[in-house]
Amino acid sequence: MRLPAPVELSSGLTAEMEEDRWVPGSLQLLVDGTPQSHVNLRDPSELFFEYVRRIGHVIDLIAEPGRPVSALHLGGGAFTLPRYIEATRPGSRQQVIELEGALVDLVREAAPLPQRASIRVRRGDAREVLARLPEGMRGAMDVVVVDIFAGARTPAHVSSVEFYELIRPFLAPGGVVVVNAADGKGQPFVRGQIATLSALFSSVAAIAEPQVLKGRRFGNVVLVASGARSPGVEGAGRSVSTDPDRLDWLPRLLAGGPHPARMLVGRELEDFARGAKPVTDATAVDSPLPAKEFFDRG
Template identity: 55%
Template sequence: MCAVADEPVQHFADATAQNTRAANVEAMARTRDEASVPEVRLSDGTIARVVPSPYGGGWELDVDGTPQSHVDLDDPTHLHFEYIARMGAVIDRMRMPGQPLTAIHLGAGALTLPRYIEATRPGSRQQVIELEQTLWDLVRENLPLPRGASLRVRIGDARAGLGRLPAGLHGAADLVVSDVYSGAQTPAHLTTVEFYTEASRFLAPDGVLLVNVADGAGLAFARRQVATVRAVLEHVIVLAEVQTLKGRRFGNLVIAASRAPLPTEWLPRLMAAGPHPAKVAEGREVDEFARGARVSTDADSTASPKPTASLFTR
């Protein structure tokens, strides 16, 4: 009986040892992969790297310990970060499914959304403005774009770069995305009513502006951003994880805004698209969210709040 009882224990021990050895081999391989990825120093002194994603599949652009982008080269429709998935859900509702879009992206990162649009809407025309040439070189070398993508990357400040875009884009963009970070913060000059006024000039009459806003408890910065965007574009919805939208934890909120009413049929579909638990605020909820918040101007703007370092601890 002892022999019979001992046998499965031995099998379990063998399996445990095999799993441990496999995990060690995988960890060593990942360490070698990370060590082989070149680092580049950006103009502000921070270090940018492209590293294997710790969440299984794909790669991350990491800037001084802050994950900026996730890219899956094998499946560009895989949107890992929550706020990017919410942006993707809005993009999916625009025009007819698969119809090409004209898009302007302020802030490149690893080009997650441009890759998504290229994969889901072939033939789209896209312009990207990225501040750092060295960052773009790092991404282009290590995370190459698909052949034939109609995408132009321009180097320079996002706001100044708007003034250098072709005049033919004025009033022609289906989508403008503002997702600009210096380290873990959005620069102050990209949070103002003057900035959003400049960006909105490129929108088609029913074009959509998407803004990524990061904020923590109380959401004072996010409330100002919603008030500021609404001063330029009348129709606004806000997408976020439930606890983030309640101001109970640091996280990302997505503002979607347009001159034209955003279709009401979007709302249940955006909720269903997740990531869950999802919340879409509109109408009176947005009124209440922005109540009492001052519009941000070039004279009094601030950068987005800096998250604590522990937020990105693996």
């Protein structure tokens, strides 16, 4: 397979596509050597990275199997999850917001999106594009996936209360926000994201490999939120909660793996995030940079 040449992004980082020598027919997107996305072109329903599989399980459970959904993806990567939704829920309507136009062109050349798919790609910063999305999208999204990274870090401005407040109006009744957060020792970034989501949503859960949640190694934590609170940060003093009417399928999400897995909800999540405060634009920081060996591919 002949792949396009690497491209330089506006951040100065380099993006490239490479073949996965272990999974025939699969490609991997690297940004400055950091694996960002993996896509199986022969079977887009197969998800490779652990955290992406967890997000895939959320998508599996938001509606009856095979039923089309409306999805908004903040962060495009190699369009792994939009391809997954199209493969498992044909006819779904999807929007992708991706900052890096050169990245979009690279991925589309190496791995074109299915022609039949209703996937629209909008280029630009997530916060700026959210503010000008069509009015008809408000109240229509079954799921919003937040998976925004610049290299190996989530930028500060897409981690705050003000950012998530821009997302809430787009959720359909019962709609779910899924966030990929990466952190290490002590999980300060993840704990701050839990506090932030809990200020805005009545149901919040965190799922990851147990050693990651214990802060013993760097890794990805998938956060799931649903059920809007009253607008503003006034929910900051409220306990983390899980409304069973909103996320009654959480036990099935945990059972779906990958294993080992642990889920924090209710009191456990409250204890985990104790002392963390909702992140605002004034206090937001980038997520931590993982140690180099975390992405060592040998």
